[in-house]
Amino acid sequence: MKRLIRPLVVGGANLLLLSACTQVRLSDLASFEKYQPSFAYGDSEFCLAENQTLMTFQATNLNTVVRGGTLLADSDSDGLPDDEELKLGFDHLLFRSRGVVNDRLCMSLTGQPNCESVDVQCSGTENALGLNDCDIKAAGLDVLYDHPDQGLDTDKDGIIDLVEIREGGFPASKDDQNDMDGDGVVNREEYSQGTEIRRYDRDLPERYRTIVEVNKAPDDPHRCAGQIWAVKVKQIPLVGTELYNDPRDQVRPGLKLSHPVRGNVILMTYKTRPITGQGNGQIWYSHQTVAHSPENIYQALQVDQSGFQLAGEVLP
Secondary structure, three states: OOEOOOOOOOOOOOOOOOOOOOOOOHHHHHHHHHHOOEEEEEEEEEEOOOOEEEEEEEEEEOOEEEEOOEEEEOOOOOOOOHHHHHHHOOOOOOOOOOOOOOHHHHHHHHOOOOHHHOOOOOOOOEOOOOOEHHHHHHOOOOOOOOOOOOOOOOOOOOOOHHHHHHOOOOOOOOOOOOOOOOOOOOHHHHHHHOOOOOOOOOOOOHHHOOEEEEEEEOOOOOOOOOOEEEEEEEEEEEOOOOOEOOHHHHOOOOOOOOEOOOEEEEEEEEEEEEOOOOOOEEEEEEEEEEEOOOOOOEEEOOOOHHHOEEEEEEOO
16 A cells, blocks of 8 residues: 555543633633644545546645644634734734735745835736735746646645745745754655644644545546545644635635634645656645534544545646
8 A cells, every 4th residue: 555644643632621719711711722723534535537646635724833832823824823923013814914925925035024025026816726926926936847837836746835835835946855844754744744844843742733644545447447545634633713704715716715713724635647658747626614613623524526626737
């Protein structure tokens, strides 16, 4: 059996014990909920087209960020925790709050919340996975390869550009086998787990990690003309978030980022390529909102292949 993603151990839940004589403020409860995740899970089989094989499958919670050994809320999905955005002067409820590029990309490019200094000629047109031509040009994603659809997987490592940008990575450089923070976990594994590529976090509690298993199943021409892959999303941590209404959702062609209070937008993607001969790779995606619930810590996630759409084609 070929395994694409190394599995991790599922962590347990935590309990809050309060004595009858303890006075608990609402803010204390909100703080507890903020740092104690619930979890989404699901599994399915994927039937690929003939002469196609699976390169990667990834599940990402776009509303969580690991910082300093804990899991924090990122209500606008830009890759910066809400509290950090407020300290930096960003709007934590705007994906691009101080210029034409994503807030996290702005920090990666300038090192400060001076996004107005990112000067690119662009129209703001978005691709299916949330990046616009301003993000793509500012990060140099339009000059590395002549992909049919730009800003999806620029460096051809199977990690979606949006995910690399949110984590402060380098979507224009194939660095998936590097270990930038020296914690013994290569970048590809860090992206798949949702952990930090720039900070040592090997001892991060398992309840804060995303855990996915992908295995090739036996071929069965009676059920599928191509390869069959078994996908098991064992754990995606969920956190409490603020209400987020993204005006771009009314006009963008693909990924929707709006969600209710406690909502977590889960993006799942997979990339295929031809087994033999020439042809482009394809990137497929699905997104859904799952609610964080301290009362019901396990939430079902729909992983069925029928819910995935084609985001675009890239060079294999």
